[in-house]
Amino acid sequence: MQRESMEFDVVVVGGGPAGLSAAIRLRQLAMVEGRELSVCLVEKGAEVGAHIMSGAVFEPSALNELFPDWRNMGAPLNTPVQSDEIFYLSCSHRSIRVPGVFAPSTMHNNGNYIVSLGNVCRWLGQQAETLGVDVFPGFPASDVLYDEEGRVRGVVTADMGVGRTGEQKGGFTPGIELIGKQTVFAEGCRGHLGKQLISKYSLDAECDPQHYGLGIKEVWEIPAEQHVPGLVIHSTGWPLSESATQGGAFMYHLEDGTVVIGQVVDLNYRNPHLSPFDEFQQLKHHPLYEQYLRGGSRISYGARAIAKGGLQSLPKMHFPGGLLIGCDAGTLNFAKIKGSHTAMKSGLLAADTIYEALAVNQSAGQDLAAYAEKFRASSIYDELYQQRNFGPAMHRFGNLVGAVYSWVDLNLLKGKLPWTFHDKRPDYSTMATADWAPVIHYPKPDNVLSFDKTSSVYLSNTNHEEDQPCHLTLRDSSVPIAFNLPTYAEPAQRYCPAGVYEVVEDASASRFQINAQNCLHCKTCDIKDPSQNIIWRAPEGGGGPNYTSM
Template identity: 45%
Template structure:
């Protein structure tokens, strides 16, 4: 298997297509492009910030094979790790901390359909996809963080028949396009000085660049802003997904069983989201809580809500006597079609969760991410065969004629229904829309309030007090983060940028009791006292790359940027 690290001998690498991110979208794009090129000398590479494929990947994950069937029709005759078919699906409304109401399948089949689906480890699946890409002669570089995008400017002679106004604007600003990326140098300390193991950055020049970084991608944010790709979209919306893998007693395990829960405990804080239990093979079970990040109460902690959830009898009866193996967390892009930015830009396409292609109706995003990457590959291949470079691929036309667009269009009101009407009325509205109208209602509900602006002040809300963990079903943050196999080189620069060091204490603490102390699922942010003065501290060595601080901070005062390549969690089977 050909797989290379970031120990490059040259400081410039030239490819026809560079793909950022070795998740399902990026790897599907690489495989499809490699299949299309046949004998054409199109060079392709994938850059992944984790040291291992799948090391930063975390998802539920319910998997629909529609895109995989198109990409590799014979996947079932291979060693593809999509083997655990869903055998049973139940949904429960948790009325209280002790009681649950099972919902009939006639109510849930349209909103949480898992027919002909599988439960998988997305990390294992991405490693299999990477193997297919390598066999198709795609270069994969791991442990590579991207520092900046390389922009180019079209020469003025390329433009003809410009009006006077266009000419003035053109000469002033130029027409920008993405021409590749520059990797992050490693071995720099916090003061910007190089150490003995310093490695210079590398420029990856490309005729086309595909951004597939996952939810709230660093480069995706920049490109969306630079090219105004979201000027016709509603605000994007996110959730925080927290997940654990357990090994449970055999008598409590039902391979292929899927359990979804709604209601408690999130409803007590007037928040929305859902819990999940997916029975994997080998007596393992994936459990988690998805918390919508438009919640109002600043005292709410998604991590501690998840720990409470596991004490509900429905959950405790399955987990009791089990052993927790893994822990992780990541943001989920869930605004849907109305929040989807324009995905093509001069020189490339933004795909998958980097753009927001999740089907929010059933929280399945692997197959949609793959399809968006495959569509990007097809449009870029057309540009390359026409000997084009740095143009804006005609992605939108292909996208709107695909099943991906149809699927996202049919579920475009799912998030808005829940956020407008609440969990139960919103669930009913989604059921009616899907069951009786097949998602074809002639309107799109507005949903334009950003998640970070949803917080109310402490004077408008009630404190939430969480019990201490019992160490059997519920745990503290420190012991949880220890299961994520986090690794950072000592003394590297902080990758969590605090733009105004006074805001957390002088404003956020007074208004919101500083919400980062609770929204972060890794305990990165703390407040200490020194000489009777409060000090806000950031311990970036605990960071899981979940990016919630980049989303939920009420003043946009914290920005996540990529650390050195290979830094962060190292998930094995998430």
Template identity: 55%
Template sequence: MPREAMDYDVVIVGGGPSGLSAAIKLKQLDPEINVCLLEKASEIGAHILSGNVFETKALDELIPNWKELSSPIKTKVSKEKFLFLGKSKSLSWPTWLLPSVQQNHNNYIISLANLCRWLAEQAEALGVEIFPGFPANEILYNEDGSVKGVATQDMGIDKNGDKKDNFESGIELLGKVTVFAEGCRGHLGKQLIEKFNLSKGKDPQQYGIGFKEIWEISEQNHEEGMVMHTAGWPLDNNTYGGSFIYHAENKQIFLGYVIGLDYKNPHLSPFDEFQRFKTHPAIKKIIEGGKRISYGARALIEGGIQSLPKMFMPGALLIGCDAGTLNMPKIKGSHTAMKSGMIAAETIFEYIKENKDLSIYENKFKKSWVHEELYSARNVKPSFSWGLILGIIFTGIDQILFKGKLPFTLKHKHADYETLKPANEMPKIDYPKPDNIITFDKTSSVYLTGTNHADNQPVHLQLKDPSLPIDYTLEKFDEPAQRYCPAGVYEIQKENDKNKFVINSQNCIHCKTCDIKEPSQNITWVTPEGSGGPKYGNM
């Protein structure tokens, strides 16, 4: 039975900052262009998770009067701190010694989820059709191989792949141009990069996993507008990572931790490192007596310009973190994602109206401030492969003395899944039990995400070889999926004295870490049935 098809000028996959900015800009350039935007979450913002200290540069260009439009951008950064943590001590680093990219005095502490909800209102007011709860799960192609559009997921399929009583066929959404804006490690973006060989000649992409909790803390510990970052403990000198603590309004703080997914020790659990970080005296004193109200985790893309794929192909563009436009030393990707979406809109406008080729996207991108920003940031992440101390020293020289204009570009040598060492060669790590006051386990944390997936649906975490976890990964790496997953999706259970690999896919918070870090690249994340996943409030 053929699926229902709907025709648009432009189909956008993903309701994050890049996709929404592309939609708004298209409508500003020509209100007659008909645009639809698909979002896999139950509502715009429900899958959005970010620190977030927001730089308004792109928004100032897109909606210059945003201050008058009751936007959720309120808390201006008023104070900054940077701490190096030892096991129980901390050393405060003078902020005037930080590179300018790490200074935040004109920025705002915001909830990116709420900003996306507000951007969606602006887009709908301009006539963009937004469909939340419709995951795009298949790319459609024309006979000449160009991208024709996407199909949404069939609904009402059971875990054996049979149709249930409530079965509904997916819909085809066809566009003159399809824009992929799925965020970090988008599963369709990943297919396009491979099919069109978009990463040819580029360094392997680099990722981190970011954790975030929102705490309500006591008035005397709260300093609205304060931005604090730390490096050092609990990670060792050879593992890349650091924390953020942002004091938002309403006595809330956004507390988070990012760990590079190029870590080497398979016994490391990023979730438990984050929990342990909160027990440091300098951190514990801020949250003591407070209450944790939200939790979430999401992979972030950190390769920068060396790893940025070609972003156009016949019939489609790849934008934002689906491509990898995050500025690593700034720890910011929202403004760059938005700008990449705006450049995409200008490109599509010229493609539709003036018959220009989509390849003009690359020229426009190269002439923009995003390219300039990513170029000057290019050496920071690879320098940390030499260890924390050398990385910090080099970054100081590169960013402060040379303003990112050193006459060479460092390379990313490995993909993140290639870096794990065999378990028997690496030290075991003994993580303390959670106290349920400052530190928590994965189960109670996932509960706070509001994650829900319809029962009896196909598992959306697919194994290329189901025997591999037990026969190879468990033996060689002590099956790291039980530790790198921040939601307790993967477990090794004993059944009749035999090890069994269990996938609790209903726990999945769509962070994509397994798709990135699995050493044999055996796990593929695909979209679950409509609107499944976390339900983040103001993350």
């Protein structure tokens, strides 16, 4: 197929904090020195920020580097954290407040802000365009382009106007080849191109498997008398403790009477009957959270996997012709429950490395090993090294004992213990068989505090062109019914927070149905399927959620 091609000095894939920071810094450096440097950024969402979802308590350290005058520039950081509260939920109606002195020091939020990360990225996108970055929203990068020597030479965007069976429809438009001397991959957690690059170049040969959590979040408007701007609440325990599942919950009070509430479920859970969505719906009935939500209205819903393996799970991040940055590599600091500042910092390091390399040698396809040196000498490495045992300790000892260990490690010893824990077991391999695990019976939603998946997905503004090839494919179409159903009661029906997967009972047999139009792009299926049979790829441009204020 003949494709149009466009050449740039640098191609950035992904309009999240990491990719935007890299693109902006590259243009800043070029403008200071008066050099010509062309940068383009492609984003699969209909607009920059449309697919961004995070808690989010935002640490502004990297933003301070990128835009020291961000306050006067109108950056949407409007609600400074005023107070931190941490609770252990012992059951469905009791909670125990953890004194601040006993909380891990990494969870203290002095100087941080409660934000909509989607709005922050929208603002960063505006700054990028002002600085001369060519920003192309609605253009997912579908494949990596390689030269004859196996070096990355860019990406190709997805074809538009392809029918369900692969035929070209009337409005067919072929994807465009975006060629760069360097290509920066910043797709976020479990990026589908990042996953391919890790495999092709064996970037994970010397690291632990990546570990993940599924974050589910809602935005509510609540009565003024229940709103406490700047209040941050974290909790662990119920309801996840009842199924021996690890994770935690959060509520953040923003401005204008809005709060966000969410839960992160570790994807190493064992019980195939567990439904992260229904666990979250239960959580909102706990008095700790109900006191704020009662009388309010839910205005948005979303879900996204997060990479939480930390330092031990970081792959090699450089390869011929490109870099892997941000959550595409797994730079989130799970002990802080924050990844935006580390993603942004990784983008700044990537930009500095690329700029310096191109100033010396303009040839394409260089393997920028200097990035690894900059990363190791940076604040990201220091953070991730300090908290390196936090996640593995939780997996090894459980939430309570793991928390005690982490308090000693982080608060007293500042992460300087002379050992490093490892967790070599991938999350998809931890699931027990259905006949061993107890069935979990979840209460029906009351449509006041708890809701069903259908009404929730509606609030995410998710939309996909239905007449297109399904972006969720199976390596073997027989596996869901022939193996996953009898062995694990086909857990895709429950781990997906959007109702994408169903087992439909026809008159003669069971049938596995994929409702791809519901997909929130959370990537949980690609991560947790015990048979590793589901492959997520980017759909036609602009498809997926269209989050507001997430």
